[in-house]
Amino acid sequence: MTITVYVPRDTTALALGADEVAALIEQAANGRGLDIKLIRNGSRGLSWLEPMVEVATAGGRMAYGPVEPGDVADLVDAGLFEGGLDHPLARGLTDEIPYLKHQQRLTFSRIGLTDPLSIDDYRAHRGFAGLEKALRMTSQGIVDEVKASGLRGRGGAAFPTAIKWQTVHDEPQGQKTIVCNADEGDSGTFADRLVMECDPYMLIEGMTIAGLAVGATQGYIYLRSEYPLAHRIFNDALGRAYRAGYLGNDILGSGKAFDLEVRLGAGAYICGEETSLLESLEGRRGLVRAKPPLPAIEGLFGRPTVVNNVLSLAAVPFILDQGGQAYADYGMGRSRGTLALQLAGNVKRGGLVELAFGVTLRELMEDFGGGTLSGRPLKAVQVGGPLGAYLPESQWDNPIDYEGFAAFGGVVGHGGVVLFDDSVDMGEQARFAMEFCGVESCGKCTPCRIGAVRGVEVIDRIRAGDAAEANLALLADLCETMVDGSLCAMGGMTPFPVQSVMKHFPNDLTPRQAQPAGGKPC
Amino acid sequence: MSHASPQTAGAWTPAQIQEVVDTHKSMPGAMLPTLHAIQERFGYVPEAAIPIIAETLRHTRAEVHGIISFYHHFRTQPPGRHVVQVCRAEACQAVGSRQLEAHVKTALGVDYHQTSLDREFTLEPVYCLGNCACGPSVRVNDEVHGRMTAAKFDRLVERLTTMVLEVE
Numbered sequence: 084m085t086i087t088v089y090v091p092r093d094t095t096a097l098a099l100g101a102d103e104v105a106a107l108i109e110q111a112a113n114g115r116g117l118d119i120k121l122i123r124n125g126s127r128g129l130s131w132l133e134p135m136v137e138v139a140t141a142g143g144r145m146a147y148g149p150v151e152p153g154d155v156a157d158l159v160d161a162g163l164f165e166g167g168l169d170h171p172l173a174r175g176l177t178d179e180i181p182y183l184k185h186q187q188r189l190t191f192s193r194i195g196l197t198d199p200l201s202i203d204d205y206r207a208h209r210g211f212a213g214l215e216k217a218l219r220m221t222s223q224g225i226v227d228e229v230k231a232s233g234l235r236g237r238g239g240a241a242f243p244t245a246i247k248w249q250t251v252h253d254e255p256q257g258q259k260t261i262v263c264n265a266d267e268g269d270s271g272t273f274a275d276r277l278v279m280e281c282d283p284y285m286l287i288e289g290m291t292i293a294g295l296a297v298g299a300t301q302g303y304i305y306l307r308s309e310y311p312l313a314h315r316i317f318n319d320a321l322g323r324a325y326r327a328g329y330l331g332n333d334i335l336g337s338g339k340a341f342d343l344e345v346r347l348g349a350g351a352y353i354c355g356e357e358t359s360l361l362e363s364l365e366g367r368r369g370l371v372r373a374k375p376p377l378p379a380i381e382g383l384f385g386r387p388t389v390v391n392n393v394l395s396l397a398a399v400p401f402i403l404d405q406g407g408q409a410y411a412d413y414g415m416g417r418s419r420g421t422l423a424l425q426l427a428g429n430v431k432r433g434g435l436v437e438l439a440f441g442v443t444l445r446e447l448m449e450d451f452g453g454g455t456l457s458g459r460p461l462k463a464v465q466v467g468g469p470l471g472a473y474l475p476e477s478q479w480d481n482p483i484d485y486e487g488f489a490a491f492g493g494v495v496g497h498g499g500v501v502l503f504d505d506s507v508d509m510g511e512q513a514r515f516a517m518e519f520c521g522v523e524s525c526g527k528c529t530p531c532r533i534g535a536v537r538g539v540e541v542i543d544r545i546r547a548g549d550a551a552e553a554n555l556a557l558l559a560d561l562c563e564t565m566v567d568g569s570l571c572a573m574g575g576m577t578p579f580p581v582q583s584v585m586k587h588f589p590n591d592l593t594p595r596q597a598q599p600a601g602g603k604p605c
Numbered sequence: 606m607s608h609a610s611p612q613t614a615g616a617w618t619p620a621q622i623q624e625v626v627d628t629h630k631s632m633p634g635a636m637l638p639t640l641h642a643i644q645e646r647f648g649y650v651p652e653a654a655i656p657i658i659a660e661t662l663r664h665t666r667a668e669v670h671g672i673i674s675f676y677h678h679f680r681t682q683p684p685g686r687h688v689v690q691v692c693r694a695e696a697c698q699a700v701g702s703r704q705l706e707a708h709v710k711t712a713l714g715v716d717y718h719q720t721s722l723d724r725e726f727t728l729e730p731v732y733c734l735g736n737c738a739c740g741p742s743v744r745v746n747d748e749v750h751g752r753m754t755a756a757k758f759d760r761l762v763e764r765l766t767t768m769v770l771e772v773e
């Protein structure tokens with residue numbers, strides 16, 4: 084009998100030796116004369132268990148992890164190929180791992196289950212069911228379904244997706260474009276990458292449905308150049324989708340057309356901002372455009388354009404397949420559906436946690452994350468990427484939803500949750516926020532371009548004890564100027580992490596002896 | 606196994622550059638795909654490519670210059686045999702990337718944007734590689750390495766410097 088073994092192939096699994104593990108497993112099977120079928124699946128998003136090997140048994144898939152190359156021989160001896168449990172790395176049935184079992188996976192229902200490139204696998208798990216429905220609907224019908232879901236943009240600004248689509252839909256016919264923002268620049272986020280590496284057809288399907296909804300026949304995915312593996316896997320999937328008739332001039336014999344192409348970014352954080360992204364796609368420097376005009380009216384090459392984050396588009400196949408209401412049934416208040424939270428930084432169990440809006444940060448960090456990796460007390464958490472505030476313990480009991488977070492100056496953003504233990508020097512973090520803005524500013528407006536450089540200088544003076552009081556006041560002013568006077572959120576939100584340090588961790592912004600920052604390397 | 610930067614790094618002819626530009630010139634928004642293709646093939650964007658790109662894609666040379674310097678990814682000097690990127694972003698900071706960064710600079714004997722004298726390594730900063738749950742993260746050429754430590758990095762360097770390159 085053939086034994087099916089799964090070894091993931093996403094960036095994180097590979098970064099921790101999955102290829103070598105896979106090779107050793109094959110060798111061990113050969114050595115024992117066992118017939119195995121080795122599938123390179125996507126990651127389940129349980130990054131802390133990567134490389135997470137699974138073995139199919141009559142009772143379900145058994146998980147082992149994190150498996151290092153040096154563990155393979157031992158695991159095989161302990162009965163890996165029979166789904167044996169007698170090994171410290173044995174985790175039991177994958178589906179029963181609490182971290183996974185307690186999630187609400189609507190978008191990420193397939194990741195890790197399937198071979199990312201297999202269209203058959205994708206179809207076997209309801210893949211393309213949403214597209215098939217959409218092909219039988221009117222364009223307005225599709226927009227209405229998305230409206231009913233309450234879906235809001237997952238790229239940061241949380242703008243209602245259906246309103247954007249309606250605007251482009253209502254523009255006169257002519258060349259319209261769907262642009263997928265896969266620039267995923269926020270530190271602590273990797274959900275877009277997981278979609279592209281582990282379930283690429285879901286994004287292809289979501290973008291095609293968006294095209295049908297607004298009357299666009301061309302789509303671009305703007306992918307960051309820092310993701311070479313996602314680039315390779317996704318392009319491979321694109322080719323297969325074309326050959327199978329899911330893209331091109333006549334999608335599934337419907338007579339409708341949609342073409343897709345990946346374009347690589349080039350290491351500029353600001354190109355995640357949608358107008359900068361469009362400039363970049365058009366072949367220029369990524370200078371932010373003033374709005375209006377909105378991209379929905381004058382976007383790529385001056386034509387109506389939908390710009391959506393990967394996760395917004397990836398939510399669409401479920402919504403079309405199961406209905407907008409099925410999505411809206413999850414969530415709280417005006418934040419409907421599920422959010423792909425990403426636990427990162429100094430965390431024991433980092434990974435992807437998809438849950439309905441409404442979970443508290445503490446539940447997320449403790450129940451799922453298991454606290455810090457170092458075992459030291461948790462000191463601060465940065466939610467929503469480099470432009471998000473550092474939250475102290477007093478704010479960890481807030482449920483995660485857009486309005487609730489905004490009320491206390493928090494940012495949900497793209498769902499990144501980065502934990503720091505008590506060895507962190509928050510003054511250093513505030514300085515980095517300004518430094519990053521200085522490196523990544525597009526340079527179009529003064530408060531951001533000059534403010535960031537001044538911000539670093541002022542923080543350095545405060546930390547050196549050079550007229551600390553006066554310089555703290557100066558820093559407060561500078562932050563306000565940036566918030567009020569910047570053209571986009573890069574300059575406008577860089578002060579958020581800085582102000583949060585001033586407010587919640589003032590002791591870290593006093594003159595201090597130099598001391599090492601950050602946790603211990605693990 | 607990690608693959609090294611293109612063997613042809615440093616070697617190019619105007620005709621080869623023209624050929625790369627020509628294969629991309631009809632794309633809408635051809636500039637970035639063109640620059641990527643040039644860097645992919647030659648390891649960097651040679652100064653001599655600028656007039657060719659400018660002419661073919663109908664930009665001024667100053668514009669092309671401006672575009673290349675705007676994007677951190679593009680380099681105008683040939684890189685070493687391996688390009689090492691250390692993640693400087695927050696999630697990696699939280700697990701000690703600042704110390705790792707210092708170690709890497711010492712181990713390679715270079716600062717960011719520099720190439721070692723033996724031309725083995727070019728060091729660059731990067732802001733997130735999408736491996737934030739298992740940092741610190743380091744990218745060598747097209748391969749990402751997670752949970753990096755100083756000792757692991759030294760072993761990696763050892764392996765890379767003794768690695769024999771296949772001759773094409």
Ligand SMILES: Cc1cc2nc3c(=O)[nH]c(=O)nc-3n(C[C@H](O)[C@H](O)[C@H](O)COP(=O)(O)O)c2cc1C
Binds near residue numbers: 237238396
């Ligand atoms: C500095 C900056 C960086 C951004 N980076 C990203 C990004 O990497 N990915 C993304 O989807 N949106 C990013 N955004 C938000 C986009 O401008 C835009 O709101 C989003 O792509 C719209 O898609 P959505 O409605 O589906 O979220 C960024 C915004 C700013 C101001």
Ligand code: SF4
Binds near residue numbers: 526527531570
């Ligand atoms: S705020 Fe900064 S990034 Fe945004 S437009 Fe101004 S200079 Fe550019």
Ligand code: FES
Binds near residue numbers: 730
């Ligand atoms: S300036 Fe080159 S990567 Fe930052």
Ligand code: FES
Binds near residue numbers: 272
């Ligand atoms: S912050 Fe280093 S990989 Fe994301």
